[in-house]
Amino acid sequence: MSALNVEEIVKKVMSELNNVNSLKECEHGIFESMNDAIEASFIAQRKYLKHSLSDRDKYIKAIKNEFYKEENLKKICKMTVEETGMGNYSHKLLKNRLVLEKTPGVEDLKTDAYTGDNGLTLVELSPYGVIGSITPTTNPTETILCNTIGMLAAGNSIVFSPHPRAKEVSLFTIKLINKALKEAKAPDNLVVTLKNPTIENANIMMNHEKVKLLVATGGPGVVKSVLSTGKKAIGAGAGNPPAVVDETADIEKAAKDIVDGCSFDNNLPCIAEKEVIAVDEITDYLIFNMKKNGAYEIKDKETLNNLQNLVLSKDLKLNTECVGKSARYLLDKIGIQVEDDIKVIIMETDKNHPFVIEELMMPILPIVRVKDVDEAIELSIEVEHGNRHTAIMHSKNIDKLSKMAKLIQTTIFVKNGPSYSGIGVGGEGYTTFTIAGPTGEGLTSAKTFARKRRCVLVDGFDIR
Ligand code: NAD
Incomplete structure (x- = not known):
């Protein structure tokens, strides 16, 4: 070891010790x-x-x-x-x-x-x-x-x-x-x-x-x-997890799973369902069953606009006052009173609606109707924005489940369950609240x- 190296090491150790001594209580x-x-x-x-x-x-x-x-x-x-x-x-x-x-x-x-x-x-x-x-x-x-x-x-x-x-x-x-x-x-x-x-x-x-x-x-x-x-x-x-439902799914169960997943901790978890993409053939029945399980449906344009103006600014910035609030709270803010059994606010929208595109972190769940499962898978990839975070699919068709799992490339892919089964609530495997999609861990x-x-x-x- 050269003299210079020894000197450097002594200097380093002394400076570390000085730091120890100078640490505030x-x-x-x-x-x-x-x-x-x-x-x-x-x-x-x-x-x-x-x-x-x-x-x-x-x-x-x-x-x-x-x-x-x-x-x-x-x-x-x-x-x-x-x-x-x-x-x-x-x-x-x-x-x-x-x-x-x-x-x-x-x-x-x-x-x-x-x-x-x-x-x-x-x-x-x-x-x-x-x-x-x-x-x-x-x-x-x-x-x-x-x-x-x-x-x-x-x-x-x-x-x-x-x-x-x-x-x-x-x-x-x-x-x-x-x-x-x-x-x-x-x-x-x-x-x-x-x-x-x-x-x-x-x-x-x-x-x-x-x-x-x-x-x-x-x-x-x-x-x-x-x-x-x-x-x-x-x-x-960030995530923006889509939930796809096709015509082979157990629709009653899918509806309940989606409402439960979306309303978990008022939709705060990054894994929670943020939009539904449903095949036309079963969309009405899905909505009917979601309503039986605690969804409130907004049908008219004016109410939908009121909700959008409440939760998003004109340039689509989130109103932080509304993030993580209950469906009941949000509805009350636009003059609609409901009981506590209402857990999620649903509405049919087109695929470009800000509720579909933005990660709201509120129990607001837009539903986009598509002609078939292939279109649903394609759209789910688009609205997930390449976050590679979480996606959910309700289907009994193994080929289509495999197709979506392979193409969407998310870190978590939940089949026939609520999103939270992906972090070990009612699903197998350990849990974490740090899900590293961007860097791949x-x-x-x-x-x-x-x-x-x-x-x-x-x-x-x-x-x-
Ligand atoms: P946020 O990005 O506002 O804040 C997260 C943390 O980063 C905070 O500690 C904040 O102080 C800090 N921070 C923010 N910008 C920073 C900057 N430029 N430099 C240094 N520090 C900065 O997020 P949030 O509102 O607390 O959480 C919600 C977001 O986090 C959502 O997008 C959600 O999807 C995501 N999220 C992801 C995971 C995951 O495991 N992938 C888990 C929880 C939340």
Whole structure:
């Protein structure tokens, strides 16, 4: 090692130590400055490297147990609805419970091994280091919990940059995570955030050299931002999931599944049905059955215009006041009073209507009538906008199910069920609230947040 190298290393270590000393006091992982949060996270991850897999498992179980407590689970759901003004309290309970029950932990990290005359080679999943995770307003606590489980399982520390509009509940969730980690004797600051999360601070995080992986869960803007940093980034972006119904489907069931999926958490999930494309032959019967299952149909142009003026501006910007609101609330705003059993507002539109094109995140479901299933599949691809996110199809025709699955190229394709079965509610498989279509990781889990590293032992440990 040259003298210069030794000098450089000493300088680096001293500067890291100085940073440790200059860190402001922080409580429960909540920092005043982004740089301090990242430095603390960096040190925490270095310490975490010395902890075993069973330690990681223990810390994750401690976090889950903290949130399995009814008072905590109820509190984060109540806070989310109150702070963001969006979503449905009982569905938020279900979503958060789902995360605790179905997010994979350390068992997700599988090793590959090659053995032969030349010995043994392992390919192991090891941590990136500090991960910067940007979380949305639509599933704030679900995303923080789910990412925390997967990222800690893979041996990382995490700096969260939550949506400013879900700040209070995000900070409260991170405090509870820290409480659980402290009680389980994990290193301090494995999961940190800022007292005042802003887009400016998110940008500092994105460009900090000690953040080795960025994970953005949100709309197209933030996904583009992380992908422009030159760092490894996972982008979980917007969707506009179409639900196709053809003449072979079980129409009664399809109608109920679509209403249930579309109204889940007032349509906030990125996977929720956002438009229906139905074959002409069964459209009337589908609408009839949707109405039997909690859909309110708008038939006249004036009411439809009133609804459009309420939820979209002239230049088609979303009225954020309406995002994640119930069907009853939205109808009331345009002078129509209904009971709570109305879960979705439906209407027939043409394929170019803004309700079909825009991702509304409200229980408003346009229905487009087409002549046959091939036209339905073609249109579904068009209105999904190449997001490669989620699509749903109700059909008994295996050839057409396969055709749509193959052509639409979505990360999630649900056949004959509500959209949420794609994330493990009444469907097989684990769950996640970070679905990475744009960058291709798919439904993220611990293994997504790990680097592949090869470890080679020459001429040994081959026992065949
Ligand atoms: P959003 O894009 O407004 O915000 C998401 C996060 O990104 C927030 O923390 C926000 O502060 C931050 N952000 C936004 N623009 C940024 C920028 N230019 N630079 C840095 N940070 C920025 O999204 P939202 O309203 O919170 O969530 C709804 C959107 O997210 C929908 O489009 C939905 O489909 C999508 N979503 C996708 C997934 C998925 O897994 N694919 C999950 C949830 C939400």
